[in-house]
Amino acid sequence: MAAKQFASMFTAQLKMMFREKQVWFWNIFFPIILMVLFMIIFGGSGSSSSFKxxxxxxxxxxxxxxxxxxxxxxxxxxxxxxxxxxxxxxxxxxxxxxxxxxxxxxxxxxxxxxxxxxxxxxxxxxxxxxxxxxxxxxxxxxxxVGATATYTISMDSITSASDDTNYQDFLMTGMIGLSLAQGGLFGMVELVDMRKRGLLKRLRMTPAKMGLFGLAGMIVRLMLGIIQVVILGLIGVFAFGANLHINFASLAIAFFVGALVFNAMGYLFSSFSKTMEAYMGVANISSMLMMFLSGVFFPLESLPEWLQPVPKMLPLTYFVDGLRDGLIYANGVLSSSFWLGMGIMAIWGVVCFLLGSQIYRSKSIAATR
CATH class of the missing domain: 3.40.190 (D-Maltodextrin-Binding Protein; domain 2)
Incomplete structure (x- = not known):
């Protein structure tokens, strides 16, 4: 019975995703447009040119x-x-x-x-x-004065990746992280829409299990996330010469933890947003804040010193770092910094989910509209 109910909910949510044009724009086309623009402006066609x-x-x-x-x-x-x-x-x-x-x-x-x-x-x-x-x-x-230098500098660069990384690699992985995060932040807007139309109220009055409904929606968004990773990765590699050195273990862990965390944040936003406009406003503010302060486009070291502590508190910082570990640096799950980042992200996810659940539980069925 539960399996049949889950299958029906999964199919319904899948159809809803395909019908919603905004989902495809914000989760697929917008990240592609943004990544291509940054690649062209800062990365060129992928060939490295010396400083002039x-x-x-x-x-x-x-x-x-x-x-x-x-x-x-x-x-x-x-x-x-x-x-x-x-x-x-x-x-x-x-x-x-x-x-x-x-x-x-x-x-x-x-x-x-x-x-x-x-x-x-x-x-x-x-x-x-x-x-x-x-x-x-x-x-x-x-x-x-006829003197010769006693000391000189010998400079070399190393990386944990197989080859030297470049800006194309950095930007591609940052954009993949941003697009996955936006999928979670904006993906729960359907709950606000359902509540506004009274559908959530009717669903809660039926024998349908809300937990299965949420699980079905989460799996649909995970599928969309896999599509995002594949499309952006292919564009980065074949159009701009980005390099991939994949560690599947760290990539899978970072992907699932990040997807759960940002879905939990979207779930929290939906719990207190009374209209779709309010939800989109909160999601946009969160997305814009993290977009420029989490090392998506530029290294965190380029930020002013007084702003350096802020990225260390944002989940997208550790999500992007985790994806870079799995896609280009290939450090693996034995890295302590990787697990520290995953732990901070997990705290964000647990706190957001518990707060959202508490807000939803505090509302009566009649108040869900």
Whole structure:
């Protein structure tokens, strides 16, 4: 009897999902559009390109020192020099070049000027140019006094993935996490709609088990989540050259824990939202807050220091980290940080589910409309 009832509820919810166009947009098409836009803007077509900076070099009073510096600057491969004359500060102001380097007017002890656009003063390109120029001046000073460097830096990069990861991998996994989270956050809007139309009230008055109804809806959303992972993964790999190094154990655990947690959050939102507009408002606020503070698009280290504690309290942060572990880093379930993240997510899920259940239980059948 229970199996037959569950099958009927599952079929009904599956039909409801296919009929609801908003579900397909927010859970499939919106993440695809967002991921493609970010891939194009920040990741290109998937091929890695070296850093380049466009500069101009002004030599107001040519002399032996400025001539030596100019010849050495021309040998730095990341600098693309604008050779036009006369050289103008307006190039920087109009953002035609990234920086203008002004060589010293006198020989001997002097300074090299660096002029940048104030609007780009904190950009990564400006910081890179400043760092390269600082290193260049240090080497020039050593050469001027005939000294050689005693200490040098040898830099290498390692990753737990099989190959070096890139932004395409980072963004693809972040978008998969975001789309799965949104599926749970927005997926419970049907409960609000059913309550508004009196269907939930009628269902509670029948022999139907509400637990089976909720379980059927959850399995339908898990199926939708698997579709999201497959579609976004295929687009990331074949259209943008993203890399996958899958650890199926950590991927499965992160997927199911995350799906349950965000479904529980959606369940909580539905318990106190009297209208669909109110539900969508709460879900949108939650989604937008976590979208930009959980490392979906950019590493958390890029956030201001005073904002760093906030992502550590959000479930999407650990969900995205768990999916990245299962899709690209392949650290596996033996990682302590993986289980810490899953534990924090589980706390979120349990608290949200208990609160939502308590709110629903506190309402009489008549109040469910």
């Amino acid at each position: 900076a466009s500069i101009a070099v002004a030599d107001p009073v040519p002399n032996a020192s400025s001539g030596m510096l100019l010849s050495q600057l021309q040998q730095i491969p990341v600098f693309e020099m604008k050779e036009e004359t006369p050289i103008s500060r307006e190039w920087v102001e109009n953002k035609d070049i990234d920086a203008l380097i002004v060589l010293p007017e006198t020989e001997g002890v002097s300074e090299v000027g660096l002029i940048v656009n104030r609007e780009r003063e904190g950009s990564a390109t400006t910081q890179a140019i400043s760092g390269i120029l600082d290193r260049f001046i240090q080497q020039a000073n050593l050469a001027a």
